[in-house]
Amino acid sequence: MLLPTSIRLLRRSIRAGGAFFGLKFWSSWSKLVRAVVAPPAPASAETGRIRDHPMDSSSLHARTADASPPASPAASTVTAGPALGRSVARHHRLASSPTPRVGPTSPPVVGVATGTFCTQAMESPTKKRRCDGIDFPKTESGFSSTQSENVFVSCCNEVMTTIAQYALPPEVYRLCLTSKRFFDRKSDKLLSSRLLHASLTTSLERVLRTGLAGLSSDQLKSFSEMAASLPPGSVVISGSSLVQAALGDKWDHTDVDIFCTAAAAPAVRSWLVRDARKMVLNAGKVYCPLAVNKESGSFVTAIHHVERYGDVPEKGADVSGSGGRRPVPFDYDEACERGRSVNENLTSRRNIGTLETFGEDFQSAPYRIETADNVPLPFCLTQKCDEWDKVVDLVVCMAEHSSVKAALEDFDINICKCAWDGRSFSIADPHNTFSRRSTVGPEKRKSFLSSYQQHFNSGVHDQIGDVAVQRDGIELPLTYYPHDFLNLIGNTFAAVQSDGTELPLPLLPDHSVAEKHLRRSEMHNCALRTFGRIEKYCKRGIVFDDNFTAIAKEFQDQHVSLVRHFV
Incomplete structure (x- = not known):
């Protein structure tokens, strides 16, 4: 009961009071852990997993902090994009990290080989830091005298890894942003990477075990x-x-x-x-x-x-x-x-x-x-x-x-x-992902969706399926989506009629109208499916940072249908 209750209190502390109160709770909780928590169970020689874990004993790669860095292909890493570096820089302003300053024109910093999270901005450790309306005078280590380095050092890595396996990934991510202790480069793999990997692994096991695939x-x-x-x-x-x-x-x-x-x-x-x-x-x-x-x-x-x-x-x-x-x-x-x-x-x-x-x-x-x-x-x-x-x-x-x-x-x-x-x-994009935010991409798709919405509202959808776009004198009584049965084989479109007979349509200059219709049908279906996915993820609580949410809802409200046949 101790560990789940502590996790809930830690969540509330971080959400309600921000980093400062989360740290204060961690300090008190770590003292309690040292008094009542037994030493961590020995790790398996083959996998380095913690035994007697509350999840299935075959949990993937839940490695202890003291286990030697994996040298085999089964090694586990967490890869993050440059957004995490920006998040860390905003929260910590680290000064003593060996990571060099990254300029605005530098390529994205991604820790692929070691699973490290890289910062993209530094400043003097003696400069004051303001957090949630409270001034924290910096010491040589970059933290205030009231936030001693011993707060996190005193809590062993094995205990923190176990906590991460119980916590949700967004909570572990926010916790890692509270101290440079999680980004200390004393080993090949940062503690922040280990904690996030432990949390993500447990979460993925739960999703796949309880999903349709089982x-x-x-x-x-x-x-x-x-x-x-x-x-x-x-x-x-x-x-x-x-x-x-x-x-x-x-x-x-x-x-x-x-x-x-x-x-x-x-x-x-x-x-x-x-x-x-x-x-x-x-x-x-x-x-x-x-x-x-x-x-x-x-x-x-x-x-x-x-x-x-x-x-x-x-x-x-x-x-x-x-x-x-x-x-x-x-x-x-x-x-x-x-x-x-x-x-x-x-x-x-x-x-x-x-x-x-x-x-x-x-x-x-x-x-x-x-x-x-x-x-x-x-x-x-x-x-x-x-x-x-x-x-x-x-x-x-x-x-x-x-x-x-x-x-x-x-x-x-x-x-x-x-x-x-x-x-x-x-x-x-870890900062947006763990904040339940996203965008539509890539840019060519965003441009296409915006343009299609404008053309659709101008009445272009009334022309989809018009008799004028058919190939001269040939009827195609298709019963499924055009992109399922009209496909390019060499330089020929092969259309399949309802009786299964294949009808070749050569892509010659005088048959460009057939290609034009196919592309138009493809584009319509593609746009509609994308808007449908955006609407679906909005209902799941994902916030989009652009105007596509309103466009997707407009398409859903109009009950626009997929193009299923020529006529």
């Missing part, structure tokens, strides 16, 4: 081992799961988004099937790019396709059919047998009613849906893919990318760029 700590440990066997940057978990972990929230009906390179995809599929016990539901093009290659007419994007995975049903359980088919009993061996021909099924479009497909790429080596080490791949052909069936999205990048960085940088909401690669957390 991933246990053992499964996350095997994910870390799989990721460590791949080149750096090959696979990350990102999106809403990491946002929840960073904020300490729990949202309903959220899946797991895994981003990987084309080369790493087979190993990730093996982990999904063998360790996470998932199966393929379908695959297709989901993410809409904003750029287009004017020479070839192809869309410019870092993402090739998205594979959707669901839980493996119990043997004999009825699985829902599609297209009015009756439910059939599930058999794992039969599902694995179907998985042997998954690429042929996706390419031939023989099952157009259940699959979102786009051309011959599934037959080419980089994009074939297959596993590593010949692990059987279950494919539920008759599974109806509702949003509730899908629990994992595997986002596969284009083959030319050796890292998933390009895909993450193109996210429409910056807070969603939070990522975990199996050993380290990346928080792109």
